[in-house]
Amino acid sequence: MxxxxxxxxxxxxxxxxxxxxxxxGVGMTEFASADDRPLVDLLLAAAERAIDDAECxxxxxxxxxxxxxxxxxxxxxxGLANALTGSLGLTGVTARRxxxxxxxxxxAVQSAFEAVAGGHSTYALAVGGEKMSSADTATATEIISxxxxxxxxxQGVTLPSFGxxxxxxxxxxxxxxxxxxxxxxxxxxANAAENDYAQxxxxxxxxxxxxxxxxxxxxxxxxxxxxxxxxxxxxITAEPTTDAVSVAACEGATGTHAVADRTDPLEIxxxxxxxxxxxxxxxxxxxxxxxxxxxxxxxxxEWLEMEELGLAPEGEAWRLTRDGETALDGELPVNPGGGxxxxxxxxxxxxxxxxxxxxxxxxxxxPEGRAVDGAERGLAVNVAGFGNNAVCTLLEADA
Amino acid sequence: MTQLLECRECGRRxxxxxxxxxxxxxxxxxxxxxxxxxxxxxxxxHVTPEGVREPNRLGLAAFPGGAxxxxxxxxxxxxxxxxxxxxxxDLRVTDDGTLRGARLVAAE
Numbered sequence: 001m002x003x004x005x006x007x008x009x010x011x012x013x014x015x016x017x018x019x020x021x022x023x024x025g026v027g028m029t030e031f032a033s034a035d036d037r038p039l040v041d042l043l044l045a046a047a048e049r050a051i052d053d054a055e056c057x058x059x060x061x062x063x064x065x066x067x068x069x070x071x072x073x074x075x076x077x078x079g080l081a082n083a084l085t086g087s088l089g090l091t092g093v094t095a096r097r098x099x100x101x102x103x104x105x106x107x108a109v110q111s112a113f114e115a116v117a118g119g120h121s122t123y124a125l126a127v128g129g130e131k132m133s134s135a136d137t138a139t140a141t142e143i144i145s146x147x148x149x150x151x152x153x154x155q156g157v158t159l160p161s162f163g164x165x166x167x168x169x170x171x172x173x174x175x176x177x178x179x180x181x182x183x184x185x186x187x188x189x190a191n192a193a194e195n196d197y198a199q200x201x202x203x204x205x206x207x208x209x210x211x212x213x214x215x216x217x218x219x220x221x222x223x224x225x226x227x228x229x230x231x232x233x234x235x236i237t238a239e240p241t242t243d244a245v246s247v248a249a250c251e252g253a254t255g256t257h258a259v260a261d262r263t264d265p266l267e268i269x270x271x272x273x274x275x276x277x278x279x280x281x282x283x284x285x286x287x288x289x290x291x292x293x294x295x296x297x298x299x300x301x302e303w304l305e306m307e308e309l310g311l312a313p314e315g316e317a318w319r320l321t322r323d324g325e326t327a328l329d330g331e332l333p334v335n336p337g338g339g340x341x342x343x344x345x346x347x348x349x350x351x352x353x354x355x356x357x358x359x360x361x362x363x364x365x366x367p368e369g370r371a372v373d374g375a376e377r378g379l380a381v382n383v384a385g386f387g388n389n390a391v392c393t394l395l396e397a398d399a
Numbered sequence: 400m401t402q403l404l405e406c407r408e409c410g411r412r413x414x415x416x417x418x419x420x421x422x423x424x425x426x427x428x429x430x431x432x433x434x435x436x437x438x439x440x441x442x443x444x445h446v447t448p449e450g451v452r453e454p455n456r457l458g459l460a461a462f463p464g465g466a467x468x469x470x471x472x473x474x475x476x477x478x479x480x481x482x483x484x485x486x487x488x489d490l491r492v493t494d495d496g497t498l499r500g501a502r503l504v505a506a507e
């Protein structure tokens with residue numbers, strides 16, 4: 001919490017929920033480098049899978065919350081929420097689009113969660129999606145780098161640039177080495193290899209990472225998430241069945257817009273605050289988390305966010321990676337679906353797909369070799385920009 | 400811009416203009432010379448947007464008063480080296496013209 005935050009008496013977290021909203025159903029498209037379907041068709045496919053999973057009819061949905069970053073730029077279109085409700089055959093519902101750059105998905109989940117928690121909606125559908133393949137790499141890079149502060153933009157700073165600066169500082173500050181960083185991508189690819197919905201269903205080794213083209217030193221191509229097409233959906237309800245996964249908290253927090261305005265380059269204040277607020281609302285803390293979906297747009301972010309969220313002590317997250325503790329069969333599996341690195345990162349879909357993954361894990365839907373054994377509490381963190389904003393969601397299996 | 404904004408209330412400095420001080424919430428600032436900073440991190444970016452030099456070497460420098468700056472780095476400097484802000488550089492070519500501003504250079 002910053003000094004001005006304290007002085008203003010801003011409440012840290014939403015009030016605890018006696019009867020938390022729950023997840024009625026989830027679904028997503030298979031993430032891909034290019035999916036031929038138009039964006040609205042992707043949103044529709046994910047929405048229908050979530051509604052089918054809930055074993056209910058689309059007519060039960062009374063609010064629709066669409067997460068998308070840049071359909072105007074990538075696809076030359078807007079009006080996504082209304083197009084989706086039209087395709088679903090819904091009229092008379094509340095519908096809106098939510099934009100929070102690369103955390104648009106989690107913000108859509110938060111919007112749906114708040115609609116249910118606040119008594120405004122009984123069945124709130126959050127759908128996130130992005131179709132990035134319509135733009136060439138240079139255009140996509142420009143669209144994404146445009147979210148930076150003007151003083152950063154003029155320097156030609158891109159998102160991977162911040163990843164490179166953070167990684168260089170981390171490797172300088174602690175005993176981790178370049179190989180340890182590569183192990184994050186190796187682990188996330190191994191998880192994605194078993195995930196039918198992942199963009200890269202391919203195992204890689206440390207050498208593959210170290211031999212891949214340089215992007216922003218010390219980061220290489222295999223430290224960076226791809227561009228992707230895809231959509232994901234979750235249906236949140238106030239009237240769950242007895243075995244439904246509940247949403248114990250969904251909290252957002254902003255950080256500074258200019259990354260360098262943080263006092264420490266290894267600090268992502270938005271992630272720390274979103275985590276603190278979420279733990280407070282949920283009434284349980286980092287030590288009780290069994291599985292986590294972390295926003296690994298760049299390998300280094302997995303460590304920084306784990307430390308901000310209290311999932312690893314400061315300067316120690318790399319040891320958990322090296323020791324295999326974050327692997328699928330480790331003490332704290334991180335990114336069991338492959339993360340942004342290997343499941344893919346269709347911007348507005350990502351935050352929703354993290355919740356989909358956690359629900360599958362907590363419901364015990366997944367086969368051996370894909371499942372985290374005995375997981376009861378899950379954490380997802382979706383980050384906008386390089387920490388401009390973060391949303392932390394905590395899920396709990398039916399006790 | 401080679402100057403920093405210093406909060407009149409608490410003295411916290413920043414390179415990035417805003418209405419309120421991040422530290423104390425103060426709303427009045429004075430422009431002060433950045434002085435001598437220290438490089439906290441460096442990266443060489445090999446994939447850059449159109450109109451930006453490639454590769455683009457960047458530095459993250461900490462200046463007195465809590466002001467950190469990310470800017471283009473002109474020389475082969477490393478973490479721990481002393482730097483200063485040097486104005487008047489062509490940083491980026493856009494459709495609306497060339498953006499000019501500060502780079503990080505070695506401080507004597």
